[in-house]
Amino acid sequence: MEHLEQVDIDQQAKQHDYETAQPKNVIEKTTQGINAIVEAVENGVVNPLDAFASFNKLEKLFKEAKVKIDELARDEAEKYTAKTFTFGNVEFTRKDGAKKLNYSEDLLYSNLQAKVKAREELLKVAQKSTIYDDEGVEVPKVSISYNKDSLMVKFK
Helix, strand or coil: CCCHHHHHHHHHHHHHHHHCCCCHHHHHHHHHHHHHHHHHCCCCCCCHHHHHHHHHHHHHHHHHHHHHHHHHHHHHHHCCCCEEEEECCCCEECCCCCCCHHHHCCCCHCCCHHHHHHHHHHHHHHHCCEEEECCCCECCCCCCCCCCCCCCCCCC
């Protein structure tokens, strides 16, 4: 009798794990957790650097998981005949990969690209000193713009 009770408990546990692993439940719990961390940081309970590092780690984990699931999801979507279809509360649209011309196959294009790259190098050098191009014209000092500051994270 005791053995049967244990089997029933095991089956209930498996069912519970399956139910809590459903994407809807995972999203709800993840959202709650994220909101709790943000609130804790805002209230000074959690150090912002700890939260920032944790979110960077989670972002990496999510990206890796998404890559693993991406092909399987596209395969599943192929089962639907319509290009746009609904699954649950989500609308999906299959999109073909974009076409890209191989400009580098054109000799004129390649030559122009090489000239642009050479000019960029001249402009970089001109920032540090006065220089002249092949035609004897002074290479101007161009303005500098900056990207947004960021904080890099490296786990040890």
